[in-house]
Amino acid sequence: MKWNGKNISISIVVLALIAVASVLFVNAGRNQEKPLSSSTPEAPSGTQSAKPIPTPTPTPIPSEKVDVAVIGSELEGLYLARAAADEGLKVKVIDPREAFGGQVLQGEMLFLDETRDEQHRLLVQGRAKELFDGFRNGKIRKLPEFVQYFDKLKKDIPVESGIKLEEVKQIPGKFGPHAIESVTYSGKDGVKKNLQADYWVDNTDFAALTSKLDATRMPGLEKFYGQNNIEYMSSGMMMKFKNVDWAKFKTHFNSLSPEERRAKYGGGSVDDSFAIGLSGMTSAYKPTNDRVFLRGLNAVSQRDGEVIINAFLVYTVDPSDDKSVAEAMELGKKEIPLILNHFRKNIVGWEKAELNGFPNYLYIREYNHYETDYVLKPSDMLGAKMFWDNVSIGGYPLDLQGTSANKWGIEMGRPDKYGMPLRSFLLKNYDNVIMAGKNVGSSAIAYGSARIQPNTSLAAETIGILIGQLRGEKKLRELKEADMPALYSYLESKYKIKLTGVTGNNKLAGWTQDELAKLDTGEIVYPSYVNKRKK
Incomplete structure (x- = not known):
C-alpha cells in the first residue's frame, strides 16, 4: 500500500487525538481514586466517607530508678552490690550472660587464689574472708556450696540474666565530660526496659558497658610480647x-x-x-x-x-x-x-x-584494659605504694598467663603488699561509672597481680560501703583526703576492713627513675634484673 503526503498528515492528526483522549481518560480515573485537593469531597449518597488511619500510640517502655546498677554477675562486683544494699541503697543487677555467677558458678573456677604478704600473712579482708576461709578449710569446695554463698550475696537484690544492652543515654558530667543517665535494655522475652541509676558498675568479663562508652583502651600484652594483633591472656x-x-x-x-x-x-x-x-x-x-x-x-x-x-x-x-x-x-x-x-x-x-562433666563457661582471665583516673603500675606494687584513697590492700605475684606468643607466660615479680586506690576503679572522663573486678584500671603487666579476686573483691565492697555512707551528699569523685579518716574508721569498726596504717616492703628502694620507667614498660623483668643489680 502506498501513502501520499496528505494521507500521512491525516493519520498523524488522528493518532495525536487518540493519544490525548487516552491521557484524559487515565487522569479522570486517577482523579476519582485520589483527589488532587487536600480536602475530602462530599461522598455520593449511599457511600461512606474515607477515614484517616490512626497512628498507633507507642507502648511506653517501663522505667525504674535505682541508686546502683550493676552490669554483670561476676563475684567481685556482687560484693559492691551487697555492701550498697546493706547500707540501705536500692540496687539492681542486670547480666548480659545467660546465667548467673560468671567465672565462679558458670565457669566453675572453684580453685581460689588467696592473697598473702611475703611473711605469709593473709591479706583477705571483708566479706570475701568467709568464702576463702571456707574454701581453705574444706567447707566450700563443691559447686552447690558456692551457689549457697552466692545466694547470700544476692539476697533480696533483683537480678535479671540474659539481658541485651540496647542504648546508653549519656549526658554532660558535673566533674568531667560524661555521665550515664539511663540504659535501655531488653530482657530474655525481648521486652525493652529503661533503667536509671546514680552509679553504674561494669562487672562483666568483656566490658559490656564500658565498650559502649567513650573510653580509652590502653595497650595490652600484645605490646609486651611484641605481637601485632590484640590478644588476651589465655x-x-x-x-x-x-x-x-x-x-x-x-x-x-x-x-x-x-x-x-x-x-x-x-x-x-x-x-x-x-x-x-x-x-x-x-x-x-x-x-x-x-x-x-x-x-x-x-x-x-x-x-x-x-x-x-x-x-x-x-x-x-x-x-x-x-x-x-x-x-x-x-x-x-x-x-x-x-x-x-x-x-x-x-x-x-x-x-x-x-x-565429672564440663563447666558451662570458660574461666576468662583478661579483656581490654580501659583508662581510669589512676592506672596501677608494677612499680606501685613492688614499691609497696599506699594511697590516700585506698579501697583495698592487695598482694600476689605479677603473674602474666601465656598467650599464643608465649604459652608459659611469665612472672614479673612478687610484691609484699600494696594499696589500690579508689581512682583505679573510676572510669576516666565519666562521673558515675565504676570498674569492678577484671575491669580494674591497671597496666597489662600490673594486671597480673591486680586481677586476683581478693584484691578487687575488697575494693568493690569498700566502694559499695562508701557510696552508702555518702548518701548522695557527695559523689565518689568529690572525696578528698580529709574525708577519708572518718570513712576508714567506719570501715574498720563496722566491717573489720583496715586500709590505713599498713606498710609493705618496698622492693624498689634506691631504684632510679629510669629503672622504674623500664620496669613499668616491661623492659626490666624484676626477678632476673634484681639479681644482676645486686652484683
Missing part, C-alpha cells in the same frame, strides 16, 4: 574428675624421694586438699591442637573422690564474641578426655578416674 577451662583416690595419690607422692619425684612428676606438692605443680608430668602431654595447652596443676580435692583442676588453657579467645567462647569450649571438650587418659596412666591414685 582462658581456662576447668577440668572436673571423679573416682580419684586422693589419699592414695597423696601418700604415694610424698613417699617418693626428691629425685624420684622429679623424675616422675617434675616436682610440686600434694597435701590433703591441694596438688600444685607436677609440671614435668603435665608437660609430657602433647596437645592435639596448637590453641590448647596443659600447664602445671592447680588441683583441689572437693571430697568424695571429686577433683577440679585449673591447668587447661585455650589461646586466642575473645570474651566479647560468643562464637569464640563456644569454639574454645568445644576444643576443651575434645581435649580433656585425652588428658584424663594421660592422668590415668601417669598419676598413682588416678587409675579409675572418670570425667
Whole structure:
C-alpha cells in the first residue's frame, strides 16, 4: 500500500487525538481514586466517607530508678552490690550472660587464689574472708556450696540474666565530660526496659558497658610480647574428675624421694586438699591442637573422690564474641578426655578416674584494659605504694598467663603488699561509672597481680560501703583526703576492713627513675634484673 503526503498528515492528526483522549481518560480515573485537593469531597449518597488511619500510640517502655546498677554477675562486683544494699541503697543487677555467677558458678573456677604478704600473712579482708576461709578449710569446695554463698550475696537484690544492652543515654558530667543517665535494655522475652541509676558498675568479663562508652583502651600484652594483633591472656577451662583416690595419690607422692619425684612428676606438692605443680608430668602431654595447652596443676580435692583442676588453657579467645567462647569450649571438650587418659596412666591414685562433666563457661582471665583516673603500675606494687584513697590492700605475684606468643607466660615479680586506690576503679572522663573486678584500671603487666579476686573483691565492697555512707551528699569523685579518716574508721569498726596504717616492703628502694620507667614498660623483668643489680 502506498501513502501520499496528505494521507500521512491525516493519520498523524488522528493518532495525536487518540493519544490525548487516552491521557484524559487515565487522569479522570486517577482523579476519582485520589483527589488532587487536600480536602475530602462530599461522598455520593449511599457511600461512606474515607477515614484517616490512626497512628498507633507507642507502648511506653517501663522505667525504674535505682541508686546502683550493676552490669554483670561476676563475684567481685556482687560484693559492691551487697555492701550498697546493706547500707540501705536500692540496687539492681542486670547480666548480659545467660546465667548467673560468671567465672565462679558458670565457669566453675572453684580453685581460689588467696592473697598473702611475703611473711605469709593473709591479706583477705571483708566479706570475701568467709568464702576463702571456707574454701581453705574444706567447707566450700563443691559447686552447690558456692551457689549457697552466692545466694547470700544476692539476697533480696533483683537480678535479671540474659539481658541485651540496647542504648546508653549519656549526658554532660558535673566533674568531667560524661555521665550515664539511663540504659535501655531488653530482657530474655525481648521486652525493652529503661533503667536509671546514680552509679553504674561494669562487672562483666568483656566490658559490656564500658565498650559502649567513650573510653580509652590502653595497650595490652600484645605490646609486651611484641605481637601485632590484640590478644588476651589465655582462658581456662576447668577440668572436673571423679573416682580419684586422693589419699592414695597423696601418700604415694610424698613417699617418693626428691629425685624420684622429679623424675616422675617434675616436682610440686600434694597435701590433703591441694596438688600444685607436677609440671614435668603435665608437660609430657602433647596437645592435639596448637590453641590448647596443659600447664602445671592447680588441683583441689572437693571430697568424695571429686577433683577440679585449673591447668587447661585455650589461646586466642575473645570474651566479647560468643562464637569464640563456644569454639574454645568445644576444643576443651575434645581435649580433656585425652588428658584424663594421660592422668590415668601417669598419676598413682588416678587409675579409675572418670570425667565429672564440663563447666558451662570458660574461666576468662583478661579483656581490654580501659583508662581510669589512676592506672596501677608494677612499680606501685613492688614499691609497696599506699594511697590516700585506698579501697583495698592487695598482694600476689605479677603473674602474666601465656598467650599464643608465649604459652608459659611469665612472672614479673612478687610484691609484699600494696594499696589500690579508689581512682583505679573510676572510669576516666565519666562521673558515675565504676570498674569492678577484671575491669580494674591497671597496666597489662600490673594486671597480673591486680586481677586476683581478693584484691578487687575488697575494693568493690569498700566502694559499695562508701557510696552508702555518702548518701548522695557527695559523689565518689568529690572525696578528698580529709574525708577519708572518718570513712576508714567506719570501715574498720563496722566491717573489720583496715586500709590505713599498713606498710609493705618496698622492693624498689634506691631504684632510679629510669629503672622504674623500664620496669613499668616491661623492659626490666624484676626477678632476673634484681639479681644482676645486686652484683
